[in-house]
Amino acid sequence: xxxxxxxxxxxxxxxxxxIVLSIxxxxxxxxxxxxxRRTAALPQRVDVLQSAxxxxxxxRPEPPAEVPLEPGRRAANIGxxxxxxxxxxxxxxxxxxxxWAGRVPWGNMYEFSxxxxxxxxxxxxxxxxxxxxxxxxxxxxxxxxLTLGMAVTVLYTEAAQLVPALKSYWLVIHVSAAIICAGAFxxxxxxxxxxxxxxxxxxxxxxxxxxxxxxxxxxSEKLQTMTNRxxxxxxxxxxxxxxxxxIWAENAWGRYWGWDPKETWAFITWVVFxxxxxxRSTAGWRGDRASWIVIxxxxxxxxxxxxxxxxxxxxxxxxxx
Amino acid sequence: MSNLTDDRxxxxxxxxxxLPPLGSVGLLRWMWRQLTSMRTALILLFLLALASIPGxxxxxxxxxxxxxxxxxxxxxxxxxxxxxxxxxxxxxxxWFAAVxxxxxxxxxxxxxxxxxxxxxxxKAPPPPAPRRLMRLPMAEEFVxxxxxxxxxxxxxxxxxxxxxxxxxxxxxxxxxxDGSCWVxxxxxxxxxxxxxxxxxxxxxxxxxxxxxxxxxxxxNVIVREGSGFSNTLTQYxxxxxxxxxxxxxxxxxxxxxxxxxxxxxxxxxxxxxPRLFQADVTYRAQPTDAGEPATIQVNExxxxxxxxxxxxxxxxxxxxxxxxxTGSVVFDDTVxxxxxxxxxxxxxxxxxxxxxxxxxxxxxxxxxATLDDVLGPISTFPGPDYPAxxxxxxxxxxxxxxxxxxxxxxxxxxxxxxxxxxSLLPGETWTLPDGSGQVEFTGFQRxxxxxxxxxxxxxxxxxxxxxxxxxLMLSLFVRRRRIWVKAVPSAGGGTLVQVAGLARSEAADLSxxxxxxxxxxxxxxxxxxRNPG
Numbered sequence: 001x002x003x004x005x006x007x008x009x010x011x012x013x014x015x016x017x018x019i020v021l022s023i024x025x026x027x028x029x030x031x032x033x034x035x036x037r038r039t040a041a042l043p044q045r046v047d048v049l050q051s052a053x054x055x056x057x058x059x060r061p062e063p064p065a066e067v068p069l070e071p072g073r074r075a076a077n078i079g080x081x082x083x084x085x086x087x088x089x090x091x092x093x094x095x096x097x098x099x100w101a102g103r104v105p106w107g108n109m110y111e112f113s114x115x116x117x118x119x120x121x122x123x124x125x126x127x128x129x130x131x132x133x134x135x136x137x138x139x140x141x142x143x144x145x146l147t148l149g150m151a152v153t154v155l156y157t158e159a160a161q162l163v164p165a166l167k168s169y170w171l172v173i174h175v176s177a178a179i180i181c182a183g184a185f186x187x188x189x190x191x192x193x194x195x196x197x198x199x200x201x202x203x204x205x206x207x208x209x210x211x212x213x214x215x216x217x218x219x220s221e222k223l224q225t226m227t228n229r230x231x232x233x234x235x236x237x238x239x240x241x242x243x244x245x246x247i248w249a250e251n252a253w254g255r256y257w258g259w260d261p262k263e264t265w266a267f268i269t270w271v272v273f274x275x276x277x278x279x280r281s282t283a284g285w286r287g288d289r290a291s292w293i294v295i296x297x298x299x300x301x302x303x304x305x306x307x308x309x310x311x312x313x314x315x316x317x318x319x320x321x
Numbered sequence: 322m323s324n325l326t327d328d329r330x331x332x333x334x335x336x337x338x339x340l341p342p343l344g345s346v347g348l349l350r351w352m353w354r355q356l357t358s359m360r361t362a363l364i365l366l367f368l369l370a371l372a373s374i375p376g377x378x379x380x381x382x383x384x385x386x387x388x389x390x391x392x393x394x395x396x397x398x399x400x401x402x403x404x405x406x407x408x409x410x411x412x413x414x415x416w417f418a419a420v421x422x423x424x425x426x427x428x429x430x431x432x433x434x435x436x437x438x439x440x441x442x443x444k445a446p447p448p449p450a451p452r453r454l455m456r457l458p459m460a461e462e463f464v465x466x467x468x469x470x471x472x473x474x475x476x477x478x479x480x481x482x483x484x485x486x487x488x489x490x491x492x493x494x495x496x497x498x499d500g501s502c503w504v505x506x507x508x509x510x511x512x513x514x515x516x517x518x519x520x521x522x523x524x525x526x527x528x529x530x531x532x533x534x535x536x537x538x539x540x541n542v543i544v545r546e547g548s549g550f551s552n553t554l555t556q557y558x559x560x561x562x563x564x565x566x567x568x569x570x571x572x573x574x575x576x577x578x579x580x581x582x583x584x585x586x587x588x589x590x591x592x593x594x595p596r597l598f599q600a601d602v603t604y605r606a607q608p609t610d611a612g613e614p615a616t617i618q619v620n621e622x623x624x625x626x627x628x629x630x631x632x633x634x635x636x637x638x639x640x641x642x643x644x645x646x647t648g649s650v651v652f653d654d655t656v657x658x659x660x661x662x663x664x665x666x667x668x669x670x671x672x673x674x675x676x677x678x679x680x681x682x683x684x685x686x687x688x689x690a691t692l693d694d695v696l697g698p699i700s701t702f703p704g705p706d707y708p709a710x711x712x713x714x715x716x717x718x719x720x721x722x723x724x725x726x727x728x729x730x731x732x733x734x735x736x737x738x739x740x741x742x743x744s745l746l747p748g749e750t751w752t753l754p755d756g757s758g759q760v761e762f763t764g765f766q767r768x769x770x771x772x773x774x775x776x777x778x779x780x781x782x783x784x785x786x787x788x789x790x791x792x793l794m795l796s797l798f799v800r801r802r803r804i805w806v807k808a809v810p811s812a813g814g815g816t817l818v819q820v821a822g823l824a825r826s827e828a829a830d831l832s833x834x835x836x837x838x839x840x841x842x843x844x845x846x847x848x849x850x851r852n853p854g
Contacts, residue, residue: 108591160591164598164619232797239793243786252620254539254631254772256779257530258384259412261377268370275366282359300370308377 006100007159013093014114014152020086021145027079028138032213034072072216076134083137086144087121094118101159106175107166109309111159113151116305117144119183127187127230135216139190150306170248177241182301184234188227189298192291195223199288224287227294228280235273242266265304272297356423357430365424372420376411379403383410425527432520439513446488450503450805451821459831460821465842469808472816472842473504476806479841480506485804503807512826515795522789529785533778538562538571543657544578545638545768551575551608552628552773572626572775576604577612581635581767585704593664593703600632600769617771627775634770636660637667639686639710642761643676651675651758655766658686659730664700670732672719676758681715681732686765690744698744710762714740714753801825804834806842818842 094115098105105111124140127133162171199220201210209215217223245266250256257263276293279285355361380388389409393400407414454460465472473489480487485506492501540560544550552575554560554568562568584597598619603612606626617623623630636659643652651673658669671682689702690709698711717737720727727733743751745762752759804822811817820838822831 157591158589160586160588160594161596163595168620170620236790236794236797239790243783243790246786247783248620250779251622252631253633254622254629254774255776256782259376259381260384264373264377268373271366271370271373275363275370278359278363278366282363284360285363 003100006096010093010096010100011152013089013096014148017086017090017093017117018145018148018152020082020089021141021148024079024082024086025138025141025145027075027082028134028141031072031074031076031079031134032138032216034075073134076137079137079141080128080134083121083141084125086141087118087125090114090118090121090148097159101161103162104172104175105159106171106179107160107162108155108157110151110155110157112175112179112305113147113155115179116182117147117151119179120144120147120186121183123180123183123187135218136187136190136194139194140187143186143190165252168248168252170244170251174241174244174248177237177244181234181238181241182305184230184237185298185301188230188234188294191223191227191230192294192298195220195227196288196291196295198223199291220287224291227291231273231276231294235277238270238273242270261308262304265300265308269297269300269304272300353430356427359431362424362427362431365420365427368420369424372411372417375408379408379411381409381411383412421527425524428520429524432517435513436517439510439517442513443510447486447505447507447803449488449490450492450505450807452492454805454807454819454821457821457823459823459835460819461835461839462817462819463839463843464811464813464815464817466815469502469810469816472808472818473502473806476808476818476838476842477504479838480504480804480806483837484508486510501807501809503805505803505805507801507803509799509801509826511795512799512801513796515792515797515799517792519789519792519796522785522792525785526782526789529778529781531778532781533563533776535563535565537774537776537778538566538568539772539774539776541633541770541772543636543768543770545655545657546578546581546766549575549577550771557773572606572628573608574604574606574625574628575608576602576615576623576625576630578602578769579614581769583635583704583767585702587704595703598632598635598769600771604630627777629774631772631774632769633772636768636770637665637686637688637705637708637765638768639669639684639708639765640763641671641682642763643671643673643680643682643758644761645676645758646756648759651680656684657729657768658684662700663703664689665703666698666700669730672721672729672732674719674721676716678716678757679719679721680753680758681717681719681734681737682760683713683715683732683734685711687711705765708765709744709746711742711744712751712760712762713742714751714760716740716755716757799826800830802831802834804831804838806838 094105094111097111097114101107101111106115120140121144124133124136128136194217198210198214198217201212201214202220205211218226245263246256249258249260249263272293276290276297279290279293380392382389392409393404403409407416411417451457455462467475477487477489485508487504487506489502489504492503538561540554540557542550542557550556552571552573554571560568579601582597582599582601583595586592586594586596600617602615602617602623604615604623604625605612615623617630617632619632622632636657638655638657640655641652642650645651652671652675656669656671658667660667665686665688667686667688669684669686671680671684673680673682685698687698687700687707687709688704689700689706691699691701693699698709715732715734715737720733720736740757741754743760745751745760747762747764750759750761802822802824804820807819807821808816820835820842822835824831
C-alpha cells in the first residue's frame with residue numbers, strides 16, 4: 001500500500017469503529033430499556049453471593065435449564081459482539097497508523113487518543129471473558145466513543161515523524177503502561193459511578209428489590225468489589241508508568257522528577273488512588289465515599305491527559321498541530 | 322500506599338480508657354494515636370493531592386523563573402500575596418513540606434508497630450481449628466477410605482509441599498469438643514510483608530530524594546558552536562547545588578561544541594516540528610586528557626565524571642561586526658539570541674561599550690523572515706531558509722558602570738537615544754544614520770543549551786521505587802488465607818473429612834484451595850460418598 005492508501009485505510013478503520021460503536025451503544029441502551037435481568041426465573045443465589053462478599057458455595061445447584069431469552073438480553077448480546085468487532089477494527093486502525101508513520105503510533109494526541117479508546121475497549125473485553133459484563137457495556141462504549149470523537153475532530157494530526165524528545169524506547173514502555181491504565185481507570189470510574197447510582201436507588205427502595213433499568217446492574221456492593229479489583233490491578237501499573245516516566249525524564253531532561261504539570265498530575269492521580277485503597281480499609285469510607293474517590297482519581301487522570309497537554313505549558317505538550 | 326489494612330486503629334494498647342487521660346503524657350499519646358490513625362492518613366493524602374495542584378497552575382521558580390516574574394508583573398495585587406505564601410515555590414514551601422512530613426510521620430507511626438505485630442504473626446503457628454468447621458463460609462465434608470492419621474498426614478504433606486505453614490493438633494474433649502484431630506494451615510503472609518516493605522521503601526525514596534537534594538547539583542549553560550565550556554561555577558548561566566556541595570570543587574571536565582545539527586519537518590504534517598537535534602562535542606574528563614569526540618542528543622546524554630550533560634535547547638547566534646565613526650572595529654562576535662516562538666523568531670541585544678559614544682542594538686533574528694502586516698517581522702519556519710535581522714540602534718549610556726547587574730539579553734535604554742531602524746540580510750552593512758558607525762551582519766552560528774546535573778541519590782531512588790513497586794504488588798495480589806482439615810473415623814468405615822477455609826484479606830476466594838485439598842484427599846483412594854456442605 002502506498003502511504004496515502006495506508007493513511008486512508010487507518011482513518012477509515014477509525015471511522016468504521018465509531019459507526020460500529022454507535023450501534024453497540026444503541027444496542028446496550030435498548031437492552032436497558034427492555035426488561036430486567038433478574039426475573040423470578042433466575043436463581044436468587046446470585047444475590048446471596050454478592051452480599052456475603054467472600055462466600056463461595058462449591059456445589060452450586062445447576063441453573064434452570066431453559067430460561068427464555070429476554071429481548072433485553074438479545075440486544076445486549078448484539079452490543080457485546082459489536083464491541084468485539086469495534087475492538088478489532090480499531091486495532092487495525094491503530095496498527096495501520098503505526099505502519100503509515102513507521103513507528104509506534106504514539107507520537108501525538110490523536111494517536112494517544114485512538115490507542116486509549118482501544119485500551120478502554122480492550123480492558124473491558126478482557127474482563128468480560130469468563131464473566132457477564134453486558135450490563136457494563138453501555139458505560140464503556142460511551143467513553144470510548146467520546147474519546148474517538150475528540151480524536152477525529154479536535155486532535156486529528158497527519159502522521160509524521162517523532163519529535164526528538166519522543167525518540168526513545170521508553171516511549172513504548174511508559175506510554176503503553178499509561179494507556180492500559182487509561183482503559184482500566186475509565187472502567188473503574190464506570191463501575192464506581194454505577195455503584196453510586198445503584199446504592200442511591202437501593203436506599204430509596206429500602207430493602208426491596210431495585211426496579212427499572214438499574215435492576216440490570218449488579219448490587220452496589222458487587223460493583224464496589226469490582227471497582228476495588230480493577231484499582232488493585234491498575235494502581236501498581238500506574239506506579240510503574242510513573243516510575244518508568246521518571247527514568248525516561250532523567251534520561252531526557254537531566255532530572256527524574258521536576259514537578260512539570262504532567263508529573264504533578266500523575267502524582268495527584270497516584271495519591272488519590274492511594275487514598276482510595278486506604279479508604280477501603282477505613283471505617284465510614286468504604287461505600288459511596290470510596291466510589292467518589294475513584295471518580296476523583298479518574299478526573300485527575302483526565303485532567304492530566306487533556307488539560308495538561310492542551311492548556312498548560314508543559315514539557316509533555318505533544319498535542320501536535 | 323496500599324491497604325495498611327483493616328484495623329489500623331487496633332495498633333497500640335487496647336485497654337486504654339475511653340476518656341482522654343489527664344496529663345501531658347496522656348495528651349501526647351492521644352495525639353500520637355490520632356496522627357497515626359488511618360483516618361488521619363487518609364486526610365493527609367487528600368491534603369497532599371490538593372496542595373500539589375497550585376504548582377501545576379501557577380508558574381514555578383524552580384522550572385520557569387521568567388514566567389514567575391511575568392506573572393508578578395501582571396498581577397501586582399495578588400502576586401505578592403501569593404508569593405508571600407510560597408505559591409511560586411509550592412514544592413519547597415513550608416506548608417507542602419508540612420503535609421508530606423506529617424504523612425510520613427503518620428506512616429512510620431503505623432508501620433513500625435505493625436511490623437512488630439507481623440513479625441509475631443509470622444513466628445506464631447496457625448490457630449487451631451474452630452469447633453464447628455462446617456459453619457465457616459467455605460466448607461466441605463466428605464468420606465474417604467483410610468484411617469484418620471493417614472488422611473491427616475497426607476493433607477499435611479500436601480499443604481506443606483504447596484508452601485503452606487502447617488500445624489497439627491487435637492481438639493480438647495472438654496467443653497463439648499469432639500476430640501477430633503486436625504491440620505491447620507495458613508498462607509499469604511507476604512501480603513502484609515509486601516505492604517510493610519512498600520511503606521518502608523517509600524521512606525527510603527524520600528531519603529534518597531533528600532540525598533540527591535543535599536549532595537547533588539545542576540546547572541544550565543548556553544554554548545555557541547566552536548566555543549567551549551569547563552565545569553566551574555563562573556561558566557554557568559544558572560547553577561544550583563545542595564547544602565553539602567562545595568561549588569569550587571566541581572569535577573574538572575570540559576567540552577567544546579564542535580557542530581550542532583538541527584533538522585525540521587518540511588512536509589505538510591507538523592511542518593516546522595523538530596526532527597533531529599545533535600550536538601557533536603569534544604570532551605575532556607581531566608584538563609590534561611586528550612579530547613574525545615562524543616555526540617549528545619535528546620534522550621542520549623553524555624556521562625562524564627559522574628555528571629551527565631543533557632541537551633535541552635538550541636537557538637541562533639547572529640554574528641555582527643561593528644565599526645565606529647573612524648572605521649576601527651569595536652565589536653566582532655556572535656551574540657546569543659533567545660527564541661521567542663516555535664519558528665525561532667529570536668531576540669537579543671548587542672552592547673558595545675568600547676564605541677564612543679557607547680552603542681546598543683536591540684535585535685530580532687528571523688531564520689525565515691517575513692514581514693507580517695499585523696505582527697511585524699516574524700519567522701515562518703524554524704530553519705534558516707531566509708535569515709534576516711531587524712535592528713534598532715541606540716547611543717548613549719549603557720548603564721554598565723552603575724554597578725547594578727544587568728541581563729545580557731536586555732538593553733536599558735533609559736539614558737540612550739534612538740538612532741534608527743534597519744533590516745539586514747547576511748553580508749549587508751548598515752551605516753548608522755547619525756554617522757556614529759557601521760553595523761555589519763556577517764552571518765550566524767547555532768548555539769545549544771545544556772543542563773549538566775549530578776544527582777548521587779538517583780540510583781538509590783530508583784532502587785527504593787523498585788522495591789516499593791514489588792511490595793505493592795505483593796500487598797495487592799497475594800491473598801492471606803487459612804485452611805483447616807479435620808478428620809474423624811466415619812461410622813460406615815473410612816474417615817469423615819471436613820475441609821474449610823477463611824479468607825483473611827478482602828474478597829479472597831478460597832474455593833480453589835479447598836477444591837485442591839478435596840481432590841488431593843479423594844484421589845488417594847476410591848472416592849466415597851460425598852455430602853455437599
